[in-house]
Amino acid sequence: MVACSPVVTGLGIIAATGVGVEATWEAIRAGRSGLKPLTLFPSPRYSRVLAGEAHTDLTALGAPARGSRSDQLGWLAAREAVEAAGIDFVDCSERAGVVLGCSVGGSFNSEHFLSNLVRRGKMRPLPTRFHECVSVVDLIAEEYGLLGPSMAVSTACSSGALAIATAAEMIQSGEADVVLAGGADSLSQMTWAGFHSLLLVDEMGCRPFDATRAGTTMGEGAGVLVLESEEFARRRGAIILARLSGWGASCDAHHATAPHPEGAGAVAAMGAALRRAGLKPSDIHYVNAHGTGTRDNDLAESKALKTVFGELVPPVTSTKRFFGHALAASGAIEAVVCVEALLHQEIPPNLGFSIFDPAVGIEPVTVLRGLSLTHVMSNSFGFGGNNAVLIFSQPDAPVTTRAPQTVQVSIAGVGVVDPGVDTLYEIESPLPSGAVAAHSCGALAGAALLSPNQRRRSSRLVQMALIAARQSCNPDPAQRVAVLMGTGFGCLDEGAKFIENYFSENNPAPMPSRFSGSVHNAAAAQIAIDLGARAMNSAPTAGEISFECALWQGFHQIAADETDIALVGAVDELNKYPLAIGKRWGHWTEQTKPGEGAVVACLIRGGKPESLARVTAVRLGRYHRPFDTEREADWIATSVDLTRVDMVLSGAGGWSALDVHYRAILDALSARAGRSLEHKTYKQTCGEFHAASAFGFSVAVGLVQQGHRGVLLYTLSPRGAKAVCCLESHDSI
Amino acid sequence: MESLANELKVRIIKTLQLEGVQPEQIDDDAPLFGAGLDLDSIDALELVAMLENSYGIVIKDLEAGRPAFQSIRALASFIQAKRAA
Numbered sequence: 001m002v003a004c005s006p007v008v009t010g011l012g013i014i015a016a017t018g019v020g021v022e023a024t025w026e027a028i029r030a031g032r033s034g035l036k037p038l039t040l041f042p043s044p045r046y047s048r049v050l051a052g053e054a055h056t057d058l059t060a061l062g063a064p065a066r067g068s069r070s071d072q073l074g075w076l077a078a079r080e081a082v083e084a085a086g087i088d089f090v091d092c093s094e095r096a097g098v099v100l101g102c103s104v105g106g107s108f109n110s111e112h113f114l115s116n117l118v119r120r121g122k123m124r125p126l127p128t129r130f131h132e133c134v135s136v137v138d139l140i141a142e143e144y145g146l147l148g149p150s151m152a153v154s155t156a157c158s159s160g161a162l163a164i165a166t167a168a169e170m171i172q173s174g175e176a177d178v179v180l181a182g183g184a185d186s187l188s189q190m191t192w193a194g195f196h197s198l199l200l201v202d203e204m205g206c207r208p209f210d211a212t213r214a215g216t217t218m219g220e221g222a223g224v225l226v227l228e229s230e231e232f233a234r235r236r237g238a239i240i241l242a243r244l245s246g247w248g249a250s251c252d253a254h255h256a257t258a259p260h261p262e263g264a265g266a267v268a269a270m271g272a273a274l275r276r277a278g279l280k281p282s283d284i285h286y287v288n289a290h291g292t293g294t295r296d297n298d299l300a301e302s303k304a305l306k307t308v309f310g311e312l313v314p315p316v317t318s319t320k321r322f323f324g325h326a327l328a329a330s331g332a333i334e335a336v337v338c339v340e341a342l343l344h345q346e347i348p349p350n351l352g353f354s355i356f357d358p359a360v361g362i363e364p365v366t367v368l369r370g371l372s373l374t375h376v377m378s379n380s381f382g383f384g385g386n387n388a389v390l391i392f393s394q395p396d397a398p399v400t401t402r403a404p405q406t407v408q409v410s411i412a413g414v415g416v417v418d419p420g421v422d423t424l425y426e427i428e429s430p431l432p433s434g435a436v437a438a439h440s441c442g443a444l445a446g447a448a449l450l451s452p453n454q455r456r457r458s459s460r461l462v463q464m465a466l467i468a469a470r471q472s473c474n475p476d477p478a479q480r481v482a483v484l485m486g487t488g489f490g491c492l493d494e495g496a497k498f499i500e501n502y503f504s505e506n507n508p509a510p511m512p513s514r515f516s517g518s519v520h521n522a523a524a525a526q527i528a529i530d531l532g533a534r535a536m537n538s539a540p541t542a543g544e545i546s547f548e549c550a551l552w553q554g555f556h557q558i559a560a561d562e563t564d565i566a567l568v569g570a571v572d573e574l575n576k577y578p579l580a581i582g583k584r585w586g587h588w589t590e591q592t593k594p595g596e597g598a599v600v601a602c603l604i605r606g607g608k609p610e611s612l613a614r615v616t617a618v619r620l621g622r623y624h625r626p627f628d629t630e631r632e633a634d635w636i637a638t639s640v641d642l643t644r645v646d647m648v649l650s651g652a653g654g655w656s657a658l659d660v661h662y663r664a665i666l667d668a669l670s671a672r673a674g675r676s677l678e679h680k681t682y683k684q685t686c687g688e689f690h691a692a693s694a695f696g697f698s699v700a701v702g703l704v705q706q707g708h709r710g711v712l713l714y715t716l717s718p719r720g721a722k723a724v725c726c727l728e729s730h731d732s733i
Numbered sequence: 734m735e736s737l738a739n740e741l742k743v744r745i746i747k748t749l750q751l752e753g754v755q756p757e758q759i760d761d762d763a764p765l766f767g768a769g770l771d772l773d774s775i776d777a778l779e780l781v782a783m784l785e786n787s788y789g790i791v792i793k794d795l796e797a798g799r800p801a802f803q804s805i806r807a808l809a810s811f812i813q814a815k816r817a818a
């Protein structure tokens with residue numbers, strides 16, 4: 001049988017242990033932790049606390065100055081991985097993608113902007129250009145001219161592993177031959193103070209699985225893998241380092257920050273990864289644990305390990321004391337460690353463990369140990385109960401990774417929180433005052449659907465998402481439900497309130513609920529808790545195509561038979577910062593007004609005639625610059641059957657610089673179809689915001705309901721990403 | 734003690750944005766978590782921040798602080814004991 005699994009041909013890493021794979025493995029062999037007192041920013045409130053800080057001056061290592069610290073970390077790891085893989089993207093750029101986990105994004109740099117503003121009243125917004133998590137993805141894609149699918153995955157601490165799993169789906173589905181996959185996150189004052197406010201930090205450094213463990217250590221870094229289809233790697237004569245034979249994801253649907261006490265979601269994710277790889281638990285020779293060193297994680301994870309492996313838990317180590325917890329990068333860094341472990345046939349030691357905890361019942365390996373390793377597992381668990389597990393295997397290991405199926409996917413329902421209210425949005429302190437005309441969702445009438453605790457605890461963004469999700473479906477508890485909720489900026493309000501408070505004069509204690517509510521996957525996680533959705537939970541972010549990334553992930557989770565239902569959507573909220581900065585930069589005009597809103601669509605397997613429409617195509621990519629209309633029209637024509645399309649819905653009417661491309665594409669598509677295609681836009685009603693194309697999608701569903709046979713939704717982002725999807729009526733078959 | 738308990742009720746309602754709850758509805762001995770006000774672990778952390786901001790009391794370990802969070806009365810006694818120390 002063909003091993004339908006991607007292979008790893010290059011590795012790159014930068015972390016507290018040093019720069020590069022060689023330095024990292026050397027530190028691991030020597031048992032040398034990278035933790036030391038924090039120097040990156042002043043932290044009088046938490047002085048003397050250890051941190052996993054990477055190299056201070058990243059530009060000195062060659063990283064571009066125009067980028068956030070997270071961007072630079074990711075760029076450096078990508079450079080090493082690409083060089084190691086010896087790959088030249090010139091002949092495969094259309095089929096080369098990049099997917100990275102990122103949760104801090106440009107916060108470290110945006111904090112400079114904010115502290116200038118709060119403490120000195122100075123408005124210098126330049127660093128916020130790199131605020132979005134997808135910034136690092138765009139930077140790397142531009143560097144190598146990658147034109148395949150690209151996105152960031154922002155599910156807090158599991159992001160890096162989930163990004164690698166997503167890259168694997170891209171390769172398995174045949175949409176990419178090669179994907180740079182991993183994660184990158186820098187330290188930031190936000191996450192530093194946030195983890196402290198949750199009482200999750202051990203000042204002396206984390207001691208995973210130890211009886212006296214008292215929390216984790218914050219770290220930073222990046223890990224990047226070059227993942228390729230085996231056929232492509234063999235064709236170009238690449239050296240195959242390892243095989244990604246299995247991957248699995250799940251959601252606890254339990255709590256915003258705490259893991260399920262029995263590790264139920266962790267068990268499900270490990271089980272899913274084993275099933276995908278076609279392996280038994282006893283085939284796994286080593287587990288690189290999430291092992292953060294917090295009381296709750298290590299206890300829940302050890303219970304989960306015992307549930308999955310029974311009496312015979314393989315050697316387990318957590319490498320968190322080497323690197324600190326590098327959040328979205330940690331899953332990627334540990335993936336690099338796992339591939340190195342396979343290459344060297346050695347398992348890295350668990351630093352910081354000395355006293356056995358009977359409640360945990362697992363004694364990790366504390367010294368470097370040589371061992372015959374064929375299959376190794378890497379666990380990553382995050383806030384929102386978000387779990388992702390990867391299995392790496394020797395290149396020649398006999399594995400039969402399950403392939404995705406060709407499926408029909410239909411839309412059973414759509415929920416919309418409609419940005420239909422024309423508002424004059426008042427910008428407040430600490431920003432210079434002013435007003436911006438915007439499309440708002442107004443007072444959320446649907447909030448009555450939510451419980452008092454949901455209203456109390458959820459930000460406006462999460463409330464919008466919860467309402468849309470409730471409207472979209474009423475799932476049967478027996479069915480598996482995945483939630484994929486795209487967002488451009490995520491919960492900006494919560495994050496801004498947290499950091500404004502932290503920077504305020506009287507040095508108050510940081511606000512834990514604002515921090516836990518500020519993660520990009522807050523909406524997806526709260527929907528999962530609300531609906532008991534325990535399959536994959538993801539928060540993709542990719543600017544204007546964030547919704548299409550969620551649609552792509554949901555579609556492929558159904559094709560991979562990992563879920564019965566996929567709730568796919570996107571959400572973004574009006575917030576004073578992008579409004580004020582956009583105003584200063586002249587983004588908002590009579591035509592281009594900011595908007596907000598949430599849309600969730602309920603995808604189901606099969607072409608059920610009672611459903612609203614069928615999703616017949618969804619494809620992601622990046623456009624060549626300068627924009628080449630013929631080439632882009634060809635890409636659409638190979639993605640969508642134009643003979644079935646009678647309406648094109650585009651993102652025109654938002655960022656004005658893109659309108660010329662939308663118009664040119666429409667003409668080129670009409671020429672290919674041999675008839676004039678009708679064209680509609682939606683941003684005049686919903687405004688310009690990253691999740692706007694989700695609103696476009698809901699309009700497309702309406703058009704199919706009104707009798708259109710096939711509606712093509714085409715979206716461009718000013719930073720180079722593109723997406724196309726197609727909805728068809730049932731009678732178009 | 735009585736006035737501290739009342740003050741705490743007002744602060745808790747404000748800090749935790751307890752919609753529609755009046756101070757006099759909170760029983761001094763009712764559990765704050767699980768039953769009673771049905772607060773959760775993030776609320777507990779918010780109370781930790783509130784204790785620092787309002788009373789200058791720093792709690793570094795939620796487990797150690799757990800007895801203080803049993804009820805309004807327990808919390809008021811905890812603050813008084815810390816003040817006396």
